Amino acid sequence: LPIRASSVVGTTLREHVLAGMHAAPGATGQFTSLLNHISLGIRIITTRVRAAGLAGLLGYTGDTNVQGEQVQKLDAFANDVLVNVLERSGHCGLLASEELDEARFATNSGKYVVLFDPLDGSTNIDTNVSIGTIFAILRRRHGEIVPAVEDALQPGRRIVAAGYALYGPSTIFVLSTGHGVDAFTLDPNVGEFFLSHPNIRCPERGNCFSTNDGNYARWAKGVRRWHDWIREENKEDARPYGHRYVGSLVADAHRTLLKGGIFAYPADTKSTKGKLRLLYEANPISFLFEQAGGAATNGEKPILDIHPHELHERTPLIIGSKADVFDYETFASERR
Numbered sequence: 001l002p003i004r005a006s007s008v009v010g011t012t013l014r015e016h017v018l019a020g021m022h023a024a025p026g027a028t029g030q031f032t033s034l035l036n037h038i039s040l041g042i043r044i045i046t047t048r049v050r051a052a053g054l055a056g057l058l059g060y061t062g063d064t065n066v067q068g069e070q071v072q073k074l075d076a077f078a079n080d081v082l083v084n085v086l087e088r089s090g091h092c093g094l095l096a097s098e099e100l101d102e103a104r105f106a107t108n109s110g111k112y113v114v115l116f117d118p119l120d121g122s123t124n125i126d127t128n129v130s131i132g133t134i135f136a137i138l139r140r141r142h143g144e145i146v147p148a149v150e151d152a153l154q155p156g157r158r159i160v161a162a163g164y165a166l167y168g169p170s171t172i173f174v175l176s177t178g179h180g181v182d183a184f185t186l187d188p189n190v191g192e193f194f195l196s197h198p199n200i201r202c203p204e205r206g207n208c209f210s211t212n213d214g215n216y217a218r219w220a221k222g223v224r225r226w227h228d229w230i231r232e233e234n235k236e237d238a239r240p241y242g243h244r245y246v247g248s249l250v251a252d253a254h255r256t257l258l259k260g261g262i263f264a265y266p267a268d269t270k271s272t273k274g275k276l277r278l279l280y281e282a283n284p285i286s287f288l289f290e291q292a293g294g295a296a297t298n299g300e301k302p303i304l305d306i307h308p309h310e311l312h313e314r315t316p317l318i319i320g321s322k323a324d325v326f327d328y329e330t331f332a333s334e335r336r
């Protein structure tokens with residue numbers, strides 16, 4: 001088979017998305033345009049994230065700036081940018097964000113729904129640790145003339161595209177339109193994303209686990225036993241696993257996607273339904289893991305099979321290499 005031009009390292013995100021459109025029979029260009037608008041939003045957010053420390057140094061943060069105007073916090077800024085680019089695209093019927101209490105109607109004729117967390121890991125901003133943006137795109141429910149909130153409450157199985165941007169040492173945009181996962185790195189001088197990691201595959205098994213261990217005493221017995229087990233010395237397998245935890249989902253998920261292993265944020269006696277949000281955190285990340293050959297569960301069933309009931313619903317989230325997620329499930333369900 002000839003190598004697809006769009007999967008060669010160095011291809012721009014724009015070219016890649018366009019090539020996907022040409023390969024899809026009957027494509028109208030609306031989806032392509034929507035993705036290009038999201039990419040624009042991410043580039044705008046990047047510039048503000050990169051200036052965040054500097055702005056603080058110059059006294060531009062806090063409650064008011066030198067002009068006496070209120071200065072927006074980074075997460076509110078990121079939210080406004082995404083709302084604006086989505087509304088301008090003309091293809092988004094409904095949008096929902098971690099930063100908005102209610103879903104928002106955008107363009108009545110827009111056939112897509114976009115769910116997003118504009119700036120995830122925001123408690124890490126003050127200490128200059130990586131943060132990210134997460135999004136999922138769904139098609140509006142079939143046959144409905146105008147958008148309704150129910151369009152957002154579809155299971156993750158119906159996602160048509162999902163991705164995240166990680167604002168780390170470089171900005172990286174990880175995307176799946178349902179044909180595997182590719183990552184694009186931003187060249188800040190050119191202002192363009194270039195394909196840097198084509199066809200990402202999550203390893204079958206890893207050697208690293210990622211949990212907030214401070215919650216140990218609050219976890220269910222099965223989860224505690226899994227956690228004890230993964231830290232035990234064993235000559236026959238990779239145990240004890242190494243431990244990494246950033247506390248920004250995008251950063252922890254990105255490492256786990258590339259290197260394998262497991263990230264787990266189970267329910268506990270304080271967060272009885274889990275902490276992470278189903279629609280705009282767990283679902284898009286789970287879609288990417290499944291597309292890369294990894295797995296994503298709430299401990300009982302695949303995240304993507306959950307039928308959502310409300311916009312800001314929470315879920316336990318366990319993602320990673322297939323074998324590692326399977327081990328977790330056998331402990332959590334007390335089959336082991």
Ligand code: AHM
Binds near residue numbers: 248249275
């Ligand atoms: P946020 O949406 O308020 O930023 O919270 C979500 C974050 C995730 O990025 C991360 O995985 C998790 O919360 C960390 O939680 P904890 O601080 O309890 O370990």
Ligand code: MG
Binds near residue numbers: 119
């Ligand atoms: Mg969040």
